[in-house]
Amino acid sequence: MEVMGLMLGEFVDEYTVRVVDVFAMPQSGTGVSVEAVDHVFQTNMLDMLKQTGRPEMVVGWYHSHPGFGCWLSGVDINTQQSFEALNQRAVAVVVDPIQSVKGKVVIDAFRLINPQTMMLGQEPRQTTSNLGHLNKPSIQALIHGLNRHYYSIAINYRKNELEEKMLLNLHKKKWTDGLTLKRFDTHSKTNEQTVQEMLNLAIKYNKAVQEEDELTPEKAGNCKCRKARCEKTP
Template identity: 35%
Template sequence: MGAWLGSRRELPACPQPAAPPTHEQQHDQSRRLEYSIPSSPTMGTALKTWELENAVQLVDPTKDALYNYSASAQKSINEAHPWRTDPHYFTSVRISAVALLKMVMHARSGGSLEVMGLMLGKIEAHTFVVTDAFRLPVEGTETRVNAQDEANEYMVEFLQRAREQGQCDNAVGWYHSHPGYGCWLSGIDVNTQKTQQMFQDPFCAIVIDPDRTVSAGKVEIGAFRTYSTEYVEAKDKAGGASKSRSGGTDSDGFQTIPLGKIEDFGAHANHYYSLQVSHYKSSLDAKLLEALWNKYWVQTLSSSPLISNREYGTKQISDLARKTQQESANGKRFKGGQSYHAGATADKNQLSKLGAAGSKIAREEDMGLLAAKVKTQVFNLNGTESEPEPEPESERVVEEKAKVMESQEVEMKS
């Protein structure tokens, strides 16, 4: 991820919000939106499954504080800036379901190329609250994405137009994708995030893996904050190391990090830490989610993760094979030297991780095959009726077969 820095141009003041709508007005708005969105039982089931997999929580309308933006409260916490004295001040990120779906669809649209965007929201005690997200016009490759002047101008223009329309949320972070190699920060990502925290703090970094999201059926996401250079140097002198723990990966990255990325992962693991990620939605978000889901649910039924994600599956199997060969060579080397007993425990741990990685790949493939089988049975894709299941054999038939088998065994022995 190339280093970038948005302009600090002063944005126009946010217009004063109108009086909150009454309960009757909210009900009428929800009903109008409900009638304007075509729905189906299949679409509703798929949406509910996605919400359950990602633990999306419904915010109580009577306690809907997450959506109430207070400019004075944000100004007060920014002036106090407690995160400057406490490197671990922020511990969690709460992302709205609509923002999450936008980021995932953007990451998936990039294919094998990295994409990048910005997140809007506010700051609460020890928590980033993300209410919305938008993509940036950037040029990406399979390993990095660079934001140039065009992206900075677009970002400033977007924030200015949003404020003119009454969306007063500030930029609280950036997101980008890691197609197929997990949620963590590379060396370039660490430098980018440090720059943002230096000039635009509070700021967080979100990483999404679209390939693993498709294979697992659950959003593979990680949120991170970096340490200052002084803090890292002090920790190194004290003999401690602060390693990040990203979602879906081990601390050393052996299980799910590709072999070609492990070195970059381990070289910068003590420069940042991970935040806990949770998701939420409101009653109005539920209608917006239906509108977004209605556009793509047909593709979900007509596509198979085994086909759409087969390149990722092939890479996973090849990477596991290379790791297995490497571990086999290491085992032979240990066995011939004096360090055999010392390396036996570490070798066993690595083999157990390889076994877990293989089981994970097998589960994902089984899920894809099961989904294809269910679609075939539901929609009768082969154009023929399913064959009836054979009736269970009677006890008399079972006894006769047992007698025949016993007689055959006696003849063979004789």
């Protein structure tokens, strides 16, 4: 299930867009595209946010591609065109919650390429900052028009020293982990499985010893030779 919403923030300078908050829209989709934006809901939501101390303007929109990767479909491009018609610097953000794993968020920001600019052979992106970096595009994104109909924008996460330290320590192992008690039913089940495995190994060992005792001296010697060759083989 795809979800979408609008991003609130400000245009800091000619090259920087700062996003400070987002809110979800009632639209959803089951494929790789979502429905058009509900302008009535958007207007009402912005009015309510201003009453709560959120006077920022809409700087773009976001939506999810669960399991599909980060790129824009044909419907997404049309939606982005409507945003850029209101503001040329509007940004489209795509997030993949399925591919996002622990310690890594699969997210990308896009803006459309003017066809006239491409015909003149000009570069659509301009930047004077080395903050952040552009990720290597996936083949799927290139197939769906990346660097032909739209281009990727570098994303930088603003965080202070304390926030950065907290995030770095979030998934770190602590000395208290060794003192944490497991649930009794889980621990009991693990113990039963371990005992059963030991019992099976003991039965197999006794069976092997009995078979060796029943062998004649000649066959027992051949078995020992085969075992020795197996142990020497790397």
